[in-house]
Amino acid sequence: MSTNNGQSGKAVIYLKAKQNVELQTPDVFLKDIAGVTCADSALLARAKAVRLHRFRQDRPKRCVISILRVIEEIGRVCPGADVENLGETDTLVEYIDVDRHKGPAQTMKLLFVAAVSFFGTAFTIMAFHNDIGIHEVFTKIYQMVTGRQSDGYGILELSYSVGLAVGITVFFNHIGGRRITKDPTPIEVEMRIYEEDVNKALIETADREGKTIDVS
Numbered sequence: 001m002s003t004n005n006g007q008s009g010k011a012v013i014y015l016k017a018k019q020n021v022e023l024q025t026p027d028v029f030l031k032d033i034a035g036v037t038c039a040d041s042a043l044l045a046r047a048k049a050v051r052l053h054r055f056r057q058d059r060p061k062r063c064v065i066s067i068l069r070v071i072e073e074i075g076r077v078c079p080g081a082d083v084e085n086l087g088e089t090d091t092l093v094e095y096i097d098v099d100r101h102k103g104p105a106q107t108m109k110l111l112f113v114a115a116v117s118f119f120g121t122a123f124t125i126m127a128f129h130n131d132i133g134i135h136e137v138f139t140k141i142y143q144m145v146t147g148r149q150s151d152g153y154g155i156l157e158l159s160y161s162v163g164l165a166v167g168i169t170v171f172f173n174h175i176g177g178r179r180i181t182k183d184p185t186p187i188e189v190e191m192r193i194y195e196e197d198v199n200k201a202l203i204e205t206a207d208r209e210g211k212t213i214d215v216s
Contacts, residue, residue: 010082011040013047013074017067017087020199022094028053030074033065033091043078050077053093053213061095064206066214090203090212125164134160 016035023032030036031048038044050073052065067090071083129135138157142150169175173185184192206212 010080011038011043012082012084013038013043013078015067015070015083015085015087017070017085017089017091019088019090019196020092020094022096024096026055026095027051028055028063028065028093030070033093034070034085034087038081043081046077047074047081050074055095061097062202063093064203064212065091065093066212067091068215069213072215090207092199092202092206 014037015030018033018035021033028051029048030050030052033052036044036048038047050070052070052073053063055061055063067085067088071085074081074083135157138160139150142148142154142156170180172187173180173183179185203212
């Protein structure tokens with residue numbers, strides 16, 4: 001999207017607008033929501049400093065800014081310049097108050113989520129094994145291979161437990177906070193897809209409700 005074709009000898013400001021941005025300051029500047037470049041360094045500095053929105057304490061901490069509004073604001077500060085957008089047509093901006101989320105309450109929430117995830121996963125695995133009768137399966141395999149009745153938990157159960165832990169670690173590509181390989185984990189891939197879907201839904205909702213910050 002551009003205001004001109006850039007062939008008239010004028011300076012061209014190139015934008016690469018992002019789909020979603022989280023800020024820790026109430027003022028939203030062009031440099032916050034898009035990558036900006038221009039051959040004219042003075043023009044580039046003025047463009048980056050363009051303020052697009054300011055969050056107020058009594059207003060929602062989320063807004064959608066149209067690229068048309070961005071181009072309009074750039075035109076006011078940099079009259080005569082061509083603008084080309086190579087990114088998104090709408091940007092979802094969220095104001096995050098970092099100080100609000102600090103303290104013991106946030107730590108307790110983190111510990112609670114971690115505990116629910118850990119014990120919930122453990123319960124799911126145990127319920128699955130109980131449903132398929134994994135102990136009976138191991139007992140029959142042990143009897144078929146050795147010809148003897150299993151007297152309890154043995155090498156099969158131990159090997160399966162170790163293999164399960166190794167398989168989960170390899171699948172999720174993490175050991176503690178470290179990656180095994182550089183590839184994104186399945187959870188990261190699904191979270192990116194989910195995040196993109198949520199962003200699109202919020203942008204479309206704001207557009208339908210007429211809450212998008214658009215051209216005057």
